[in-house]
Amino acid sequence: GQQVMQIPQYQHVQEGEDFTTYCNSSTTLSNIQWYKQRPGGHPVFLIQLVKSGEVKKQKRLTFQFGEAKKNSSLHITATQTTDVGTYFCAGQSAGGTSYGKLTFGQGTILTVHP
Amino acid sequence: DVKVTQSSRYLVKRTGEKVFLECVQDMDHENMFWYRQDPGLGLRLIYFSYDVKMKEKGDIPEGYSVSREKKERFSLILESASTNQTSMYLCASSLYWAGAYEQYFGPGTRLTVT
Numbered sequence: 001g002q003q004v005m006q007i008p009q010y011q012h013v014q015e016g017e018d019f020t021t022y023c024n025s026s027t028t029l030s031n032i033q034w035y036k037q038r039p040g041g042h043p044v045f046l047i048q049l050v051k052s053g054e055v056k057k058q059k060r061l062t063f064q065f066g067e068a069k070k071n072s073s074l075h076i077t078a079t080q081t082t083d084v085g086t087y088f089c090a091g092q093s094a095g096g097t098s099y100g101k102l103t104f105g106q107g108t109i110l111t112v113h114p
Numbered sequence: 115d116v117k118v119t120q121s122s123r124y125l126v127k128r129t130g131e132k133v134f135l136e137c138v139q140d141m142d143h144e145n146m147f148w149y150r151q152d153p154g155l156g157l158r159l160i161y162f163s164y165d166v167k168m169k170e171k172g173d174i175p176e177g178y179s180v181s182r183e184k185k186e187r188f189s190l191i192l193e194s195a196s197t198n199q200t201s202m203y204l205c206a207s208s209l210y211w212a213g214a215y216e217q218y219f220g221p222g223t224r225l226t227v228t
Contacts, residue, residue, distance in 0.1 A: 001173065009154065031214040042204060042219040043157070050213040088156060092214060099164040100145045100208040100215025101172070106156040 002027045004091050006105030014113050019076040021108035023089035030094040032065055032072045033102065037086045069094070079112045086110070117141070118220035120205055126226045133192040135223050137205030144208075145215065146188035148172075148180060151202040151222070163188055195227045 003026040013019050023032065031050040035043035047056055049065035049072060056063045062075045072089055086109045090102040121136035139146065145164050149157040149172075159172030161180040169180050177199060181189045188207075192199055203223045208215040 006156070033214065033216065035217075042222050043217075045216050045218070048212065048214040048216060090157075090217075099162065099170075100210065100217070101147075101159065101162055101170075102215075102217065103159075103173075104149075104157040106154060 002091070002093050002103045004089060004103045004105045006089055006108060008108055009106060010109050010111075012111045012113065013079050015081060016078050019079050019083070019110055021074050021087050021089075021110075023072045023074075023091070023105050025070045025091045025103075027070070028094045029069050029091040031092050032069075033090045033092075034063060034072075034074055035088045035090060035104075037088065037107070039085060041085075043088060076110075079110070081112050081114055084110060084112050118205060118207055118218050120203075120220040120223050122223050123221060124224050124226075126228065127192075127195050128228055129196060131192075131195050131227075133195050133225065133227075135190040135192075135203055135205075135225070137188045137190070137220055138186055139188075139207040139218070140186065141207065141209065141218075142185065143218075144185075146182065147206045147208070147217065148178075148188065148190045149204045149206065150174070151204055157204065160190065195225075197227050199225065200227045201225060 033048045034046040037043045054065040060077045086107045089105045147162040148160040163182040205220040206217040208217045
């Protein structure tokens with residue numbers, strides 16, 4: 001079945017440093033989504049990428065979808081303590097009827113030291 | 115605002131008990147999902163439903179069943195709880211827009227089986 005690998009599993013940064021997490025799928029994706037889960041909370045949708053090579057920005061966050069639609073990255077510039085949490089990528093397989101079924105990566109736990 | 119609610123935040127059950135986890139969404143979404151979340155493993159899909167009385171197995175359905183008698187309600191059933199089912203259980207519903215299905219999560223139920 002489809003697998004989505006996400007690295008790194010943990011990332012500790014000083015406030016103001018940049019952070020990147022990477023996602024790689026074993027199969028071609030229809031789209032990829034990113035979610036953030038704050039400590040003690042539930043995953044919350046951040047963004048979705050649908051087009052090959054797509055790049056989207058949300059303030060200090062930059063999301064990329066690879067040309068082959070098999071990988072993606074999330075980059076945070078100048079991290080803040082409010083960025084703390086676990087970031088998940090989630091891919092929807094291309095082709096067929098999936099009813100929106102997503103395969104989640106393992107997540108990257110980000111801690112930010114003030 | 116989409117709201118997904120789960121019947122309990124914390125639940126403690128004994129081995130062999132039958133356990134019901136309830137999820138309700140208020141946005142008329144077609145698709146609903148049950149995941150379990152374990153450290154280092156991300157979110158793993160147990161079952162999903164794309165319509166009333168329609169269901170499909172996810173990646174880890176063993177030991178679980180589901181019921182969807184009404185569109186807004188999706189129940190997860192542990193027929194005979196075991197200690198390896200101790201986990202955080204997350205319910206989600208999804209909405210299709212802009213080429214992808216965005217998922218909305220409930221607050222989660224932390225189940226402990228002793």
